[in-house]
Amino acid sequence: xxxxxxxxxxxxxxxxxxxxxxxxxxxxxxxxxxxxxxxxxxxxxxxxxxxxxxxxxxxxxxxxxxxxxxxxxxxxxxxxxxxxxxxxxxxxxxxxxxxxxxxxxxxxxxxxxxxxxxxxxxxxxxxxxxxxxxxxxxxxxxxxxxxxxxxxxxxxxxxxxxxxxxxxxxxxxxxxxxxxxxxxxxxxxxxxxxxxxxxxxxxxxxxxxxxxxxxxxxxxxxxxxxxxxxxxxxxxxxxxxxxxxxxxxxxxxxxxxxxxxxxxxxxxxxxxxxxxxxxxxxxxxxxxxxxxxxxxxxxxxxxxxxxxxxxxxxxxxxxxxxxxxxxxxxxxxxxxxxxxxxxxxxxxxxxxxxxxxxxxxxxxxxxxxxxxxxxxxxxxxxxxxxxxxxxxxxxxxxxxxxxxxxxxxxxxxxxxxxxxxxxxxxxxxxxxxxxxxxxxxx
Numbered sequence: 001x002x003x004x005x006x007x008x009x010x011x012x013x014x015x016x017x018x019x020x021x022x023x024x025x026x027x028x029x030x031x032x033x034x035x036x037x038x039x040x041x042x043x044x045x046x047x048x049x050x051x052x053x054x055x056x057x058x059x060x061x062x063x064x065x066x067x068x069x070x071x072x073x074x075x076x077x078x079x080x081x082x083x084x085x086x087x088x089x090x091x092x093x094x095x096x097x098x099x100x101x102x103x104x105x106x107x108x109x110x111x112x113x114x115x116x117x118x119x120x121x122x123x124x125x126x127x128x129x130x131x132x133x134x135x136x137x138x139x140x141x142x143x144x145x146x147x148x149x150x151x152x153x154x155x156x157x158x159x160x161x162x163x164x165x166x167x168x169x170x171x172x173x174x175x176x177x178x179x180x181x182x183x184x185x186x187x188x189x190x191x192x193x194x195x196x197x198x199x200x201x202x203x204x205x206x207x208x209x210x211x212x213x214x215x216x217x218x219x220x221x222x223x224x225x226x227x228x229x230x231x232x233x234x235x236x237x238x239x240x241x242x243x244x245x246x247x248x249x250x251x252x253x254x255x256x257x258x259x260x261x262x263x264x265x266x267x268x269x270x271x272x273x274x275x276x277x278x279x280x281x282x283x284x285x286x287x288x289x290x291x292x293x294x295x296x297x298x299x300x301x302x303x304x305x306x307x308x309x310x311x312x313x314x315x316x317x318x319x320x321x322x323x324x325x326x327x328x329x330x331x332x333x334x335x336x337x338x339x340x341x342x343x344x345x346x347x348x349x350x351x352x353x354x355x356x357x358x359x360x361x362x363x364x365x366x367x368x369x370x371x372x373x374x375x376x377x378x379x380x381x382x383x384x385x386x387x388x389x390x391x392x393x394x395x396x397x398x399x400x401x402x403x404x405x406x407x408x409x410x411x412x413x414x415x416x417x418x419x420x421x422x423x424x425x426x427x428x429x430x431x432x433x434x435x436x437x438x439x440x441x442x
Contacts (some may be wrong), residue, residue: 006088009074013091018071020101022129023062025111033059033320037070037093040252045077045092046070057112058098064111065104065126071097090196098213117422119238122438124429135264137428140414143259144208146253147229154245156204156231161191163210166388176214187212190407193392195232196339196368199403200395203234216433220359225431229413232368232405239351239367241340242404243327244282246355246363251275254417270418274326279355280317281327298419303335311359329353338382339375341367341404348374351404358416365406410426 004017021039029048059350083089173238176187198205211228251381317326330349351364415426424430
């Protein structure tokens with residue numbers, strides 16, 4: 001049986017076609033019964049008449065989310081029945097045959113009912129089918145595709161980093177421990193060590209993959225498993241080469257989204273910004289001075305920014321530079337991981353950066369230490385045992401170029417681009433301290 005997708009029925013006026021999909025809505029108008037059939041391309045209206053009693057009675061049994069195959073003739077809708085809000089709004093399918101492929105159980109709530117976030121997350125196999133959720137995750141998939149396309153064009157090679165590691169990449173305590181054949185392993189917090197190793201192989205690499213943070217937070221901006229978009233590139237002059245590449249990458253993604261995801265972005269009611277040719281750049285200490293001057297809050301000499309500070313700095317960037325983005329550079333060496341390069345012209349501070357966007361940090365990046373002896377000394381200074389990192393250190397024993405990179409959370413980027421308040425809503429299957437799939441018992 002040849003299948004026609006709903007978006008294509010306009011091409012088949014006065015012809016017989018077969019649609020396959022879900023019952024989206026059923027509307028009873030006495031002697032006429034209308035069923036909206038939904039597939040991956042859209043929605044089309046099917047009409048059943050009481051004159052064909054057996055078919056009409058069969059259609060009268062249909063309920064939301066039943067899976068059906070329906071054959072009929074594509075015909076023009078009467079003028080008073082046209083729907084300008086959908087692509088197929090000028091035609092309908094006059095049913096000739098219907099086959100029920102699967103029945104759905106009673107839904108936990110009426111479709112189009114406003115529900116809270118927990119109810120939404122508890123019923124994801126159903127709630128992900130809504131037009132808004134479909135649009136959101138189509139945009140997210142498009143971000144990933146554009147990310148891959150741009151980097152591939154720039155000579156980067158994608159690689160798959162392991163998720164089970166022998167030692168926490170950041171050297172911290174916020175990792176999930178896993179028993180591994182009598183040994184202790186960890187779920188990777190990032191692909192950092194492996195992407196540095198791969199610079200010694202391909203010079204330019206990127207990865208898309210899940211990472212894990214065992215942090216007991218409960219905020220609208222954190223989750224414990226997320227998708228990290230990572231790059232690492234060799235033969236750089238300093239961290240600004242990485243910042244320049246990220247600016248170009250984001251410009252490519254956001255410019256293309258304006259076209260390829262226009263329909264989805266409009267459905268969500270979001271606004272995609274333009275990326276300036278040069279994103280404003282401010283050292284942390286200068287940023288803290290700006291906060292003190294504009295808001296009277298003295299955070300000078302603090303090693304990092306608080307969430308409110310990030311919001312203020314984004315407001316400053318928008319007002320001062322007309323930019324939704326701002327780079328904050330030169331965080332203290334004490335605050336950054338062991339592999340971060342210290343600025344020789346600004347001792348005690350790193351050639352690293354955070355990228356803030358619409359009030360939140362979306363990227364952390366830096367130039368990395370590429371000298372073996374310097375890297376070992378940095379490990380020891382952080383209280384880490386170089387022996388536990390011997391596999392990683394091999395790359396630096398055999399010659400590594402100056403290099404750097406960044407990591408960016410896909411879900412956080414999606415949320416900020418689309419105006420989603422809680423990152424869990426921009427995460428396909430979120431994990432946090434209270435949830436794996438359903439709520440965890442307490």
